[in-house]
Amino acid sequence: MRVFAIIFVVLVLYSANGHAQNCKTADATSAAMISQLNEMMTGDSTIRVNLQLPVTNSSQIVFVSTDSVCLRARQALDSLTHATNPSSPSTIPARALYVISVGGYVAVADPTDGASGWLPMYIFDPLWSFLQSLIGWD
Amino acid sequence: MQRCDRTDLADQAGSGTTHSRKRSSGIYVHIAGDPGSTASLNNFPYETWVSVSVTGDIVFTSEMPAPGVGANYQFPGRAVGPTGIYDSRNDTPWALNLSVMGAIWNNGNFGLCGGTAHVDTALISGGLVTVRRGQMLFQYSYDCDPRGFMTCHTIPSGQSQTINLKAIPVSLKASSDVRAVNFATTTTDIRFKAFPSPATLFVENGTRDVKLTTTFWQWIGADLTRAQVSQGTCAYPSGPATSRTCLFHPLESGRMVVKAYLGGYEQASSVSVQCLMPLTDPYLNDSTNDFQFRTTLLDALAMSNPDSAPGLGATAQHAGFRHEESGIIWHLPDNTYTFTHTIDSAATECHSNALAERAPGATYPPQPVPGAYPVSIYHTHPEKPGDPVYGCSGIDPNHPMWSQYPGDSLPVQHAGNFSKAGGGSGAHLFPADTTGDWPIVEKYATSMYVIQKDGTVWRLDPGLGFPKKNNPNHWSAFGTGYDGNHPAGKCTWAKPYKA
Numbered sequence: 001m002r003v004f005a006i007i008f009v010v011l012v013l014y015s016a017n018g019h020a021q022n023c024k025t026a027d028a029t030s031a032a033m034i035s036q037l038n039e040m041m042t043g044d045s046t047i048r049v050n051l052q053l054p055v056t057n058s059s060q061i062v063f064v065s066t067d068s069v070c071l072r073a074r075q076a077l078d079s080l081t082h083a084t085n086p087s088s089p090s091t092i093p094a095r096a097l098y099v100i101s102v103g104g105y106v107a108v109a110d111p112t113d114g115a116s117g118w119l120p121m122y123i124f125d126p127l128w129s130f131l132q133s134l135i136g137w138d
Numbered sequence: 139m140q141r142c143d144r145t146d147l148a149d150q151a152g153s154g155t156t157h158s159r160k161r162s163s164g165i166y167v168h169i170a171g172d173p174g175s176t177a178s179l180n181n182f183p184y185e186t187w188v189s190v191s192v193t194g195d196i197v198f199t200s201e202m203p204a205p206g207v208g209a210n211y212q213f214p215g216r217a218v219g220p221t222g223i224y225d226s227r228n229d230t231p232w233a234l235n236l237s238v239m240g241a242i243w244n245n246g247n248f249g250l251c252g253g254t255a256h257v258d259t260a261l262i263s264g265g266l267v268t269v270r271r272g273q274m275l276f277q278y279s280y281d282c283d284p285r286g287f288m289t290c291h292t293i294p295s296g297q298s299q300t301i302n303l304k305a306i307p308v309s310l311k312a313s314s315d316v317r318a319v320n321f322a323t324t325t326t327d328i329r330f331k332a333f334p335s336p337a338t339l340f341v342e343n344g345t346r347d348v349k350l351t352t353t354f355w356q357w358i359g360a361d362l363t364r365a366q367v368s369q370g371t372c373a374y375p376s377g378p379a380t381s382r383t384c385l386f387h388p389l390e391s392g393r394m395v396v397k398a399y400l401g402g403y404e405q406a407s408s409v410s411v412q413c414l415m416p417l418t419d420p421y422l423n424d425s426t427n428d429f430q431f432r433t434t435l436l437d438a439l440a441m442s443n444p445d446s447a448p449g450l451g452a453t454a455q456h457a458g459f460r461h462e463e464s465g466i467i468w469h470l471p472d473n474t475y476t477f478t479h480t481i482d483s484a485a486t487e488c489h490s491n492a493l494a495e496r497a498p499g500a501t502y503p504p505q506p507v508p509g510a511y512p513v514s515i516y517h518t519h520p521e522k523p524g525d526p527v528y529g530c531s532g533i534d535p536n537h538p539m540w541s542q543y544p545g546d547s548l549p550v551q552h553a554g555n556f557s558k559a560g561g562g563s564g565a566h567l568f569p570a571d572t573t574g575d576w577p578i579v580e581k582y583a584t585s586m587y588v589i590q591k592d593g594t595v596w597r598l599d600p601g602l603g604f605p606k607k608n609n610p611n612h613w614s615a616f617g618t619g620y621d622g623n624h625p626a627g628k629c630t631w632a633k634p635y636k637a
Contacts (some may be wrong), residue, residue: 028605035607036558051523051552080538084548087535091610113537116489116532117549117563117574130549133540135488135527136519137554138565138606 012061022070024096026063029111029138033121034116035099037061037107053123056103064099064106072101073108076128105131110136152197164304166479171196171297173234173274179303181265184351184399185242185378187306187339190258190269192220192236192248194299198275201282201290211281212291220248220255220299221494224395227276234275236299240267246537259341269301274465305402308348312396313334314408317425318414319418321390321628328411330355332396333381350377352395353404359380360412360616360630364376375399384466390628393635406637413629419597421475421587422613423513431467431635434477435516435589436615438463441479448487449528449550452543457529462490465519466502471509477516478506486529486542488551489573490517515578516587521553535549557620560606561596576606592619593626 024030040047041056048055064070078092098109104126113120118135125131169177179190195217203213210227222235232251238244244260260267275291282290300512315329334348352374355367368374372384381454386394412432414423421431443459452458453508465479480503482494492515495503502512521527530540541548559565564574579598586598597611614626 032558032605032607036554039555039558045524046522047524047552047554050526070413077538080549081536084538084540085532085535089535092536110537112534113532114534114564115532115540115572116486117577118488118530118551118559119564120551121554131548132552133538134552134554135530136523136556137558 021096022067022094023065023073024098024111025065029099029109029119030063030100032080032138033098033107033109034061035064035113035135036121037100037102039100047134049138051134052101053105053132060101060103062101069101069106070097070099072128073106073124076124076130077108077122080130082120092107111137164302167269167301167303168298169236169269169271169301170240171234171271171293171295171299172270175271175295176268177301178238178265179238179262179267179301180402181268182263182305182402184382185263185349186400186402187259187261187308187341187346187348188402189304189306190244190260191297192255192301193302195219196234196297196299197294198223198234199292202491204280204282204284209283209417212275215291218252220252221251223275224252225275225424227278228273230273233273234293235272236269236301237272238262238267238268242266243346246400253542259339261346269327270496271366289443306339309335310350310398310407312394312401312409314394314409314411317409317411317428318423319388319391319411320413321388322413325387325389328386328394330386330394330396330409330517331381331385332384332398332407334400347380347399349380350398350400351378352376352382352384352396352398354406355384355386356395357386357388357392358395358633358635359388359392360626360628360632361390362633363475385559391630391632393632395635406635408635410632412632417611417613419611419613422595424475427474429632430476431477432615432631434465434479435518435587435595436631437516437634438465438479438516438588439520439591442518442521442591443520446474448521448526449541449544451526452486453580454543454546456543457484457486458543460487460520462487462518462520463484463527464490464492464494464515466492466512467514467516468506468510469513472506475513476506476510478503487521487527488530488540489588492517512584514585514587516584516589517590519553519556519590523553523555525553527551555587556590556596557594557612558579558611560596560598561590561612562586565604565606567612581622590619593617594620 038058042058081088100107106124108122119138121134123131165180167177169175197217197586199215200213203211218234221234222232238260241260243264247258249256277344279286282288311333313331330576331523334350338345357365376382381607391412393408395405395408442463450459462485468476480492480494482490528543532539541550562575565576579600583600588596593616595613595615615631616626618625
């Protein structure tokens with residue numbers, strides 16, 4: 001019993017420091033992301049054209065729950081933060097992200113983020129280079 | 139004492155020197171001191187109520203009286219004002235006074251002869267109205283010269299008085315007997331009315347009508363088609379009347395513009411007839427104040443420069459031409475509403491603050507009038523989906539910063555489809571953050587209106603559940619922004635009229 005309790009505490013701590021929580025679970029926000037992406041990526045949407053993104057089949061717009069992918073998304077997002085925000089700390093706190101695979105591209109949203117009240121949706125290319133960001137979809 | 143208001147004075151020597159120019163305080167005319175001088179008043183094309191006042195005096199000289207001269211000889215010389223001087227030896231017993239001549243009606247000129255001058259109120263029209271100086275003092279040489287050769291009274295040359303002519307302020311108003319029509323399904327005859335405010339003046343113990351002369355009727359449809367209306371009851375110029383009506387049959391929402399001459403110049407006024415919006419809304423559907431909130435929103439959107447290119451004019455020091463605008467709806471003590479526009483110097487394409495003008499520590503900016511309280515706020519979203527959006531700001535050091543102006547090397551935000559967010563920002567952030575539209579709605583427990591570049595108008599209500607994209611409170615002010623199958627069409631909001 002004592003061993004079981006120790007294992008439980010270790011798992012909780014592991015979870016709390018983010019190692020196992022790089023992906024947000026699917027909810028209304030992820031549904032909104034997918035809805036916006038479906039609307040803008042599958043046709044001649046003004047948004048897609050302005051953002052210079054390729055048309056994508058809706059079957060390729062998929063919610064991601066693979067932790068390693070979400071971790072990579074967080075690293076890419078933190079890298080963008082370090083590149084643009086001189087006030088950013090050297091180590092940005094871990095947090096879970098919404099990640100959607102869009103064909104070869106990746107859309108990411110950080111629920112702790114805000115741009116004048118809007119929740120940005122970041123679009124990265126297959127090599128995790130930042131491409132565009134979108135507000136006003138949630 | 140006599141009133142110096144006889145206008146049949148005999149012509150006497152002398153001529154007037156007049157010139158006039160318009161000033162904000164009225165029209166000034168100078169009249170020479172010579173008896174019989176005249177000064178033309180402004181040539182109002184239609185009858186106009188005016189006030190006429192005079193400043194300054196003129197001086198006459200008087201020779202020493204000869205021995206035995208009677209007490210009626212005016213000595214010594216002195217200054218006289220616009221009411222002149224009582225002179226019992228003249229056939230008409232006054233001299234050098236000023237009179238308004240040719241008026242349709244006037245109020246006893248400038249007062250009792252030789253008495254304290256007052257302001258005359260007159261109804262005048264045309265170019266033949268003048269102010270005339272009265273006759274000279276009775277001249278009898280033996281009054282001052284036993285030989286009978288001298289001139290006893292003279293008016294030194296170069297003197298004048300200033301006449302100030304002011305049209306009495308009267309405003310043109312417009313109304314209609316029907317204020318709301320559902321033009322999507324029906325049309326109807328509408329009787330428009332132009333009338334003065336005030337309708338009457340109280341002058342010399344009597345009520346006098348104010349009249350107007352209409353010079354223009356024009357229906358401006360919501361699609362900006364213009365129909366100059368000049369038939370039947372709408373014919374113009376109409377000739378003076380206490381009010382004029384124009385019967386018209388519009389086929390879509392719009393605004394009737396009327397111009398009329400009153401109060402000294404041609405004025406314009408307008409009244410709109412529009413569709414009521416579905417989903418009863420107290421401000422958008424307030425026809426009793428000519429849908430002023432719709433006008434406020436359209437004005438705010440226009441001031442946002444939505445047609446300007448994103449980022450144009452934006453620098454490190456300047457937010458650029460395109461930017462959000464915002465303001466407050468106030469409830470007034472008489473149960474009406476007024477709308478104030480907020481000057482937010484920090485506003486960008488991405489944000490504005492309707493409460494920016496509040497003092498430190500205050501919840502709201504100062505009331506527009508005592509007893510008013512805020513009931514709602516509004517702002518604009520001047521971009522369309524896909525537009526770059528400059529000027530967004532992050533909320534903490536753990537996230538990227540966004541481009542404030544082109545060339546600052548920061549990544550540029552882009553606008554999504556705001557319908558997905560129910561028209562407002564920040565749905566996901568409440569209550570962790572209070573900077574977004576939805577969090578502010580909850581924080582202040584008040585509704586918020588947003589007008590988008592595509593003509594969609596949203597009302598964000600507190601307590602609305604998630605997802606916000608289901609927000610039912612949206613309308614089309616113009617265009618087909620929200621739903622191409624339901625364009626604003628014949629119910630497009632009437633544009634504000636700019637004279």
